[in-house]
Amino acid sequence: MTTRETRPGSTGGADVPGPLHGGPDDDYTPEQLAAISREDLDRLGAAYDGVQILHVDPGPEPGSAVERRAVRQVGLTFALAGLAAFAFIVIYVGSGWFLPDWHWEITEGGWSALFTPMLGALMGLSLVLVGVGLVLYTKKLLPHETAVQDKHDGSHFDRVTTGATLVGGLHNSGLARRKLITRSLVFMGGGLGLMLIMPLGGLIRNPNTGDPLGTTNWGPGVRLVRDDGTPIRPGDQQPGSLETVFPAVPGGNRQADAATMLIRLRPEQVAVNRPREGQDDFGYGDYVAYSKICTHAGCPVSLYEQETSRILCPCHQSQFDVTQGAKPVFGPATRALPELPITVDDEGYFVARDDYPEAVGPTYWNRERI
């Protein structure tokens, strides 16, 4: 290193390294190193890293048939990879320009439906070929060496000296003696830690305010309407039918807990219908209305089998019997689907007589209490 500066702090490389600098540079002068061949330098460095090269199986003889074949293989692989990459570019750029449009049309099964598969096939091919080429290169053209590296256990010397430094620092800090500082540190640490996570309190909201889990938008006189907002008369449904209905309130058909199944039972079902205790009058004629939200995990049930009166939940296969107050008869659900009390208003449309008598949807810890 050279410097023309002579001001203090600008000594450049003219300073002399300390007595502990050394290392392998002391053992091997540049002249010595210059006299060693590259292979031996490689092995020397490896030896310093605890690596010994046991055995080298040289690659194929330069110019031999084996080498030429391998070179051809590797070269061909890389060339094909490049070819596939360029084909990808042509298809990506050219679609909609000099090739057919890539915008997919549902009525078409031609180019636009093949666009993504072609991109995938070409990119996949290209990348896999690059990988295969690299592996072929490594396996067929590089020398195979077997090396062994020593594994060192922890050094006792390192442990003792590091320990001395750590303990020395701790000792000098005097924390062991200065109890007031230790205690105030603990106090400060606890307070600081809590303070920093406090803003997460913004996430906490009281789930019991207004009992949102136990109530829905249904209420006395709320009409039962279809998804498109039209009300329903008792004559609209055939026996053995099911319609998903919503409360006639703004956004009622987007409420997660309001969806209700309005079921018109067949005469055979009416004959054996056993509503839950105290809910005998919840239905209207041969109509009954049950919550569509599974009491197990909240999926919409409604796989309604009108002959067997079963309602199946597609998520976990709970089955409810409509003629037994929608009580669970199979699967993991434990509670019956809540029944909505319904009647018909002056204009002859279905209305709810009240909200559900219990919480709809999945069970939770304090469901019975609120």
Next chain:
Amino acid sequence: MSTTNPQSDAQPDGGSPRVRWSRRPADGTPAAAARARRRSKHRRRVVNVAGLMAALVLTGALYSALSPAYATNEGSGSESAAEAAGRELYERSCISCHGENLEGVPTRGPSLVGVGEAAVYFQVHTGRMPLVRQEADAPDKPAVFSDEEIDQLMAYVQANGGGPTLPSGDLRDGDLAQGGELFRLNCASCHNFVGQGGALSSGKAAPSLEGSSALEIYTAMLTGPENMPVFGDNQLTPDEKRAIINYVQTIDNQADPGGAGVGRMGPVAEGLVIWVVGIGVLLFGIFWMGSKA
């Protein structure tokens, strides 16, 4: 909007504002759709009353015609040729389960009074009837009867039991997006998003809709075969049924733009693919890398 509108051939919207099938019109204010529905409902009610009267008259007439003919089946001169042929087929293939007068046989077969020709068309045309043996549900199979014979059976059952009739016109003439919304709300729960069908309780199953004809889907909705709920015309209007059919068949026929559809089965098939193909290919790859050259 792009110049090539694939919807244009399915749903011509010549400049008129398209009806939005949003999920919000339940907002108290009755939407235009609701008014339209009420109007058409009015018309329907008149038709229904007329139909009911006609059915009553017909039933009465039939009853008087048939009850004496109960013992002697021949000689009911009011029967058309098709009905007579249908009766013959019925007595050969259906009577043991559905009874002599369509009244059904307990534990064997339901009553056919009121099911109409639509139900006969669906059941016989899809090969579900005649039933080979009593099972959890009737599987579809190649139809036993020819189209002509099915027509005769339909005529017989319609004449003697009454009920929904076959629709006419283009059964796919409906709004595609509306059909999708209705399909997901009413049908997908059993028949799956893409009409794949699905398992029901205790060995029953909702069949796949792939390759089903429009008339089969229509009559199934109209009559609610077996465990399927009935979707009468006051619940799903004929227009809405046509929209659903349009959606089902469009989805069924459309290509998969993202490559092989693997049955459009979702995560189960995808999981199999990643383990068999993905992990399989890569394991093969690292075996090959580890092997000696």
Next chain:
Amino acid sequence: MARTATAPGVPTTLLGKAALEVDDRLIVAGPLRRTLNKVFPDHWSFLLGEIALYAFVVLLLSGTYLTFFFDASMREVVYEGSYAPLRGVEMSAAYDSALQLSFDVRGGLFMRQIHHWAALLFVAAIVVHLLRIFFTGAFRRPRESNWLIGVVMLVLALLMGVTGYSLPDDLLSGTGLRIISAILLSVPVIGTWAHWAVFNGDFVGENIIGRFYIVHVLLIPAILLALIAVHLLVLVKQKHTQFPGPGRTEHNVVGNRLFPAFAGKATGLFFIVFGVCAALGGLVQINPVWLWGPYNPAQVSSASQPDWYIGFLDGSTRIFPAWDINLPGDYTIPALFWPTVVVAGAMFTVLALYPMIERKLTGDTASHHLLQRPRDVPVRTSLGVMALTFYVWLMIAGGNDVIADKFDISLNAMTWVGRIGVIILPPIAYVLTYRMCLGLQQHDREVLEHGIETGVIRRLPHGEFIEVHQPLGEVDAHGHGQLAYGGAPVPKKMNQVGGARRAIRGFFSPIEEPAQVELEQRREEHGPAAAESSRELTTSGRPQEGGRPQEPRD
């Protein structure tokens, strides 16, 4: 600095000079040499973790691309894009942007599918990697910390998957979100509070997609990246484990140096993993959200399943009996709590603590760098297979409706098959695996003692038939081998010890002339080795154990 070009050690080439300038400033030559000289053992199963690593890289790349187009908002919009069957339908902005990405961004569908396939591959590769670590005992001291990090990363990968596939807000993922909500609610005492904290209110609210988004693209990836870095640093620091074999000890690593052989293969593997993801991403359709439709709490489809790695929880939920626990004071522990929170919690806790448990049970606290063959540790292997059977069975139960539908089996029967199987299959798997391990162990010892079965039957002069065995080493007076079992594979076939004709080289097709090889072989057969082997074949290896009276030979 010396000015002459001939000064020793001073680079003359441009590259060399540049390297010198860099090293002058950063002093990297030493650490770089140590890295390049690092020895990696060569075994295919050590590349499994790399597959997961490279899948993660693909996920980062493709995921970053997706964020340019995705709008994680639950604002209601009306779809006006080019997919006709949904045009005019009201949906969330998230679903709308997922559709835009699929149909109106050039190559967007391709990138979406790459991302999803890479995610499935990521978790699958982690699981396979974990199985390799488990069954070979690579988690033993000093690698418990890395095992723990690995298990944490597996859990994070699952969370990553769940938050990821919920983002498009389609009908399938929305159903999943509904179940997640129910699971949160099912937690005793704090369930409703936790739900309100996560969803910012009742289900579904307007925040959950946005929150999942930031968790999916920032929080978990950042933690995962940091953990991957620690995982690799610990691996480098502790050096890789290796299978027992000639010259391999607890205190060395035998294999290839990082540069160039290992680096070449590893880079090649990266491209192959990327290529497989790309090929799947284009050729096999995954999660076609346009077919599922937008999420609506009143809609559902039959055969709604989560991605495969969550399938085991879906399965446990499906087969769990309807057992609510009613506590005094009208409190309830919902049935849903057990098969989801408890099963998942217990499975991952046991998995994470397994190294400590095994250390406690076996009392083995020594450091191990040599791997074990699964057969040599029958209890661990059997426990592993038992746990795996449990897991796979739950996963199958998670698809029981699809199985019931496709194979025409009763759904209720499938549920009962699941319930009974989950109880009786794992113990059966344990017993079978245990017997198999013992059998394999025994066979190894037998071969070491008596030699390889040659298939050559001889008839002794007094009429007895014996099979000639080829001993693997020196034999004692009774013809018994002197070799001890060293934990390495024992050759079981003659051609593994050169007893058969040398295999023609080449992976797919021969790269040698078969005739040439035959000639070579014949030439060798006249050498001393051939004479040696023929002598061994004819004179020893006769089974003479078992206290059988020795027949005098003639």
